[in-house]
Amino acid sequence: MTDHTDVVVIGGGQAGLAAGYHLRRLGLDFVILDAQATPGGAWQHTWDSLHLFSPAAYSCLPGRLMSPQPGETYPDAAHVVSYLTDYEQRYELPVVRPVRVEAVHRDGDHLRVEGDTGTWRARAVMSATGTWWRPFVPAVPGRTEFKGTQLHTVEYRRPADGARQRVIVVGGGNSGAQIAADVAYDTDLTWVTLREPHYLADDIDGRALFDHATARRRALDGGGTDTGGVASLGDIVAVPPVREARDAGLLKAQPMFTRVTTTGVEWADGTTAEADAIIWCTGFRPALAHLAPLGLRGPRGHIPTHGTQAVDEPRLHLLGYGDWTGPASATLIGVGRPAREAARQIAGLLGAA
Incomplete structure (x- = not known):
């Protein structure tokens, strides 16, 4: 059995929820497919002592402030999981779980999303699977x-x-x-x-990093000098x-x-x-194996994009994988803007179809 919808969002973590928020505001029919059994994305799998880099007020998804965590300046991962759970419920986002997406194929004027529990045909797809699920360990001798x-x-x-x-x-x-x-x-x-x-200087937190990353993107988009981004700070x-x-x-x-x-x-x-x-603690790579049938991979495993839109497949948007899909888009505060732009582009594409 195959379900039909305007948009399939792959991944129900912070990027997928931000995408859902904007798709809902634009009145599009969509579904969010999440491989996790419960809400919270990768935050529910981190080490016990992990805390955000920023206070709660600067760690929010679009439309909903994160409440402060009592006794903590920087909220811990469990607080983030609670926030994402509440966010999903508050906006009644159509999350289907657990569904592990195995492949995305071209299917005429649609994209066919094949999961381990079913198949969806969509006019556009937003991939928001992040990097946590693809840890990288260097090939050190021995x-x-x-x-x-x-x-x-x-x-x-x-x-x-x-x-x-x-x-x-x-x-x-x-x-x-x-x-x-x-x-x-x-x-x-x-x-x-x-x-x-x-x-970084002791008084710099995640909000300053987001502002710096955004300023860099604006400079580059305007033909200005590359400031080096967040890495230039430390x-x-x-x-x-x-x-x-x-x-x-x-x-x-x-x-x-x-x-x-x-x-x-x-x-x-x-x-x-x-x-x-x-x-x-050697980093991650984008979790993009499900997109392999589309044949879009470019240098270093990245899919070439204009903003979030895949260059060679305009019905596909990539969200939350790092600066190459939007300034600070792998952060809570940073993912909202590229999610909004991706949703608007999809709405324009579907309206013109």
Whole structure:
């Protein structure tokens, strides 16, 4: 059995919900297909101590403020899950779950979305699957020979799981710094980064990062000079736990090692470090396997886009994968604007069809 609709949104996390909000306001018929059994997207799978970079007032989806979390300046992941759950219910967004979308095909004047529980034919598709579901671990020599535990950011939960062990945390971004700070008090920590950690000023939070990313996009769109984006400010937001561990002298980064051994790691000069566990905080790639039948992949696995619209398939929009699909579009506060523009473009496309 195949269902028919104007728009299928793939992914029911923050990007998918923002898309749904704007599609509803434009009066389009749509459905949101979510692979998760419950609301909250990737936020319901993060490590226990994760907090937002910004206060609640600057961490909102379109149309609905996030209420402050009592006792917390920066809300935790559980608070975000509650907010997304409430958001979905408040706007009565048509989320169908759990549905794992396996493929999107061209089907005449429609796109056919095939899931593990059914098929939908739509006049347009918005892909909002994010990156959490495609963790990246670099191919470091010897990695498969290590006898201890190896985790990626997506698998790490709490420092008690590795208490009193020798732990190597790899990665100099926000995840690496936050997880290193999390385990620093309970483990024998070695923090390894590709380059010297570059902290943002302590008073900079997510709102400033969003404003900077937006200013960069406006400059580029207007033919101005590239300011370098958020990366020009620094790699790590000094949220309170990171700042406290750093100021206590617990976050002393070592350069990247050259290989993994059976019992730890080794640097180019022969120095070694033994480890019981390695936590790879080495980033993610866009989760786009479901779009493979469309044959749109370009350099570095990205699908070439104008804004959110796929260059070679105008019925497809990509939302929430990072700056290449909208300034700060992988953040709560940043996804609203590209979601609005994508919905408007889809409405225009369908109105002209």
